[in-house]
Amino acid sequence: MNGAQALIESLLQEQVDHIFGYAGATICPVADALKEHPEIAYTLVRTEQNAGHMASGYARISGKVGVCMVTSGPGATNLITGIATAYMDSIPMVAITGQVPSHLLGRDIFQEVDITGAVAPFSKHSYLVKDANDIPRVVKEAFHIASTGRPGPVLIDIPIDVQEQKLKGEFSYPEQVNIRGYKPSVKGNELQIKRVAEAIARAKQPLICAGGGVWLAHARDELLELAEGCSIPVVKTMMGLGLVPTDHPLNMGMVGAHGNHCANQALAKADLLIMVGTRAADRAMVDPVDIQRRMATIHIDVDPAEIGKNMQAAIPLVGDVKVILRQLLDRDIPVTDSATWLERLKDYRKAELSRQFPRREGYVFPGTALRRLGQRLEEDAVVCVDVGQNQIFACKYLPQKSGRLLTSGGLGTMGYALPAAVGAQIAAPHRQTVVVCGDGSFQMAMNELSAVRAEGLEIKIVLFRNHTLGLVHQIQSRSPYHGPFGVALDGSPDFETIASAYGIPSITVSDEDKLDGALDSFLGEKGSCLLICEVHPDVGTND
């Protein structure tokens, strides 16, 4: 057995059933080994970045580690944005890169880059494998590191000669990992649990802020149980969207700079903030110092470094979010006396949900389209949202049921949605999968319509066409800037023709009276479909 075969054997041990990748000379031995194993499916992307995003979408929906694999040099550098995007959102991922022969490392030979060095700032860990006999251990460790504690991407860089190297003796896969410097905390400190329970019981105006860490810990049920059991309203960060359905009485929407007004009102008036699986970053907690001053704070997170990084919490609680929530639930915290508080919030919520959107002849307002789209989606639909105004509108106004909303929250990577949707649908072929994007972000990823076609996927793509890089257009239209520059999407193709070239039908709508009919035919289409909504370029996210 050679190193490449040992790699595939190890991936099988990790129950890998799909790899997203791109070919190249230095990864050929692995391709050759993979060819013998049809139980691992392979999707050829059209640019390596999207292998990362597909693996991300796959990981977020399957709950498993996403795997991508590319060649050395330009293949590896193209993947960097995919890795960084996954890192910022703590997505469990293993990225495998081919590398030039180990005896030539450091000589700048054809297609050599120091990829482990390049990704150091935004990967959880990386390996440069120098001996094929290490491969089983390295793969075992990589999957363990990627998926435990605070998840994240791990890179394995394998020189081609190591892929070809014969292993000594039989292949054997380690049962356990033992990394002395890596022991993530799981259980919460009992004393702190007690303090948290007491603080909750005392609070009159408690508020939970739930982030992506709740999804990562698979702790949605526990979160809802705590919120419902103690009558605590919930705001979510962008990464926490979908944890509480829109029509849930305790749902207060998305908090932060681009969030719902009702969520920010709740945050402004709370007397206790319980942050769960969130890093309290700038977009969600616009003024952490002010929050700290005004209310008691509890911070529950698996990563001790997040506690006190952006906000100094009064009561920190480190450990696995699911385990900690269970520990709290086991304490039978009394229902908080929050009736008046909830009553007040109900009014804020009602105002937000009945918010009237502007109408403009010949155009569709994104908020209007998203509201009506959301009402029509299946209970567990997966909606992948890109970056820009389309992201803000979708995160604010798309009604959520018990499905998922996947977006690039931390890095804000345009072009994330379509490849993420490909990965998501491969992970869950029977779930309705929808993409929401702008005409700028779609053009960053539309080459992946090939994957949609090749895999026979059914992805419904909503494209807001405003002929501009809307969010930047909006920023440039306000002080201190002097008007849009370099954002007009001149020369964009006819997206209807592009879609049809991939065998995908499309519908264009520019009249809100025709929106319902258009949405019905769009969602009713068997197979993929593109819905283009004509949006006025001057639309703003606060309209």
Add this chain to the structure above:
Amino acid sequence: MKQTISVLVENRAGVLNRITGLFSRRAFNIESLAVGVTDDPTVSRITIIVDSGNSVVEQVEKQLNKLIEVIKVRTLEENTFIGRELMILKVNANNKTRQDIMTICEIMGAKVDDISPTSMTMELSATPEQLDTFQAMMRPFSILEVVRTGVIAVQKGGGKI
């Protein structure tokens, strides 16, 4: 405030790179850094001095802990550890100045390693402050070269990290 962080790491290629990389990308400033293998050949000890407030040092400690190859991190409390640095210093010296230089060396406990008709080279192991003093005293004789190792430190008493 200067703080001393003691870090045990896997003795492996690339580890130091991750540590220094972490400092630069998180905008933490390193005053000095010294590395050497411990009694266990698979483990190295790094002593890092940072000049920052407590909250920054706490973040440094937590971020270091997140690195997979970092085994243990401890910020050493003032007066609870022995911290030493080695300096080798070369000055201009001639028949007129040699005796004065020797006197300072004796007072400070520096050892003369090399001598030539025009120069003297001394070594001194001491606290960074004592090294600063020694260096300042040598300056009037015109220093030719100075090299300092950065502080290494261990806790006092029987405790270990």
